Amino acid sequence: MVDHDRLFKAFDRSVKALGVEETEEVVEIVTSWMEQGLRQGRQEGRQEGRQEGRQEGRIEGARDAVIDILEARFEKVPARLKRTVKSLDDGKQLKLLLRQAATAATLKDFERRLVHSS
Numbered sequence: 599m600v601d602h603d604r605l606f607k608a609f610d611r612s613v614k615a616l617g618v619e620e621t622e623e624v625v626e627i628v629t630s631w632m633e634q635g636l637r638q639g640r641q642e643g644r645q646e647g648r649q650e651g652r653q654e655g656r657i658e659g660a661r662d663a664v665i666d667i668l669e670a671r672f673e674k675v676p677a678r679l680k681r682t683v684k685s686l687d688d689g690k691q692l693k694l695l696l697r698q699a700a701t702a703a704t705l706k707d708f709e710r711r712l713v714h715s716s
Contacts, residue, residue: 653689660692667699668708679709691715 613624664683668675686692694715702708 657687657689657692660689660696661686664692664695664699667696668705671699671702672705675705679705679712682712 613621616624661684665675665680668679683695686695695712698708698711698715702711
């Protein structure tokens with residue numbers, strides 16, 4: 599593992615041993631590296647954020663779709679069942695429940711399937 603403190607101290611000693619012009623050049627180089635690192639970090643963060651946002655959107659859409667199908671088929675869906683569906687965050691499980699919401703003979707049948715898929 600890299601000992602950053604030791605490296606920073608060695609770098610600091612080396613820079614202090616340089617002349618004024620050389621020190622300014624080193625500072626410019628280090629500053630450009632830092633700016634480049636910050637830009638790269640922001641770009642990677644935005645990409646990760648977009649991916650996470652899309653995934654969360656798909657999950658939320660699947661939850662809503664399960665509830666919408668249940669309401670369309672059985673009209674009244676108990677709040678506790680909605681809360682249970684809203685608490686799920688596994689995309690595969692939600693896809694399965696979406697199919698089950700569309701094919702279950704009764705709301706009770708769906709609830710039994712929900713319990714067994716958890």
